[in-house]
Structures are given as structure tokens and as C-alpha cells.
Amino acid sequence: MGLILCLGTLPLLVGMTGCASSRYTQSTGERIDDRTTSSRVTAALADNHQHKYFDGVNVETFKDVVQLSGFVNTRDLKDRAGDIARDAAGGREVRNNITVKE
Secondary structure, rough: OOHHHHHHHHHHHHHHHHHOOOOOOOOHHHHHHHHHHHHHHHHHHOOOOOOOOOEEEEEEEEEEEEEEEEEEEEEHHHHHHHHHHHHOOOEEEEEEEEEOOO
């Protein structure tokens, strides 16, 4: 009876650990949350009427860390993009890796 019980719970145990995340992977829920965050930040950058960031700035989120990359013309544009991303990210860490063209 114990053997049957152990064999019956094995698929359940293996199935549940397959959904867990690690340092380098995301669970389905984390992936959905990160995509939502990226979309929110991208929309905030696109909605900025003073500067148009949608061409030169890429937004990626992994494990609640938002990363900005790409190219802008001035340091002020880089700083402004970081500020917009922080506001839109809702308290998540933002890494501003945007490069200023020289």
C-alpha cells in the first residue's frame, strides 16, 4: 500500500517542481508579470509627447528588474527615460543601460 501511495504522488511532485523558477528561469506567473511590466513601461515611453522613445529604447523585464537599452541623442533623454520607466514600473528596479550617441 505504501508503494502504491508513493508511486501515485510522484507525478504530482514532479509536475509541481517543473513550474518552479530558479535564478535563470521564470515561472509562468513571473513571465506574465514581467511582460505586463515591460508593456506598461513601453507604453509610458511611447506616450511621452515631449520625446519619442519608441524607436531607440528597448525594454525588457526579468525577475522584476526592468532593463532599458538602446540609443538616445542626449544625457537628458537618457535620464528622462529612466524616470519615466521608474514611474511606470511600480517600484521595481530599473537599470538604465541606454547609450548616449556622441
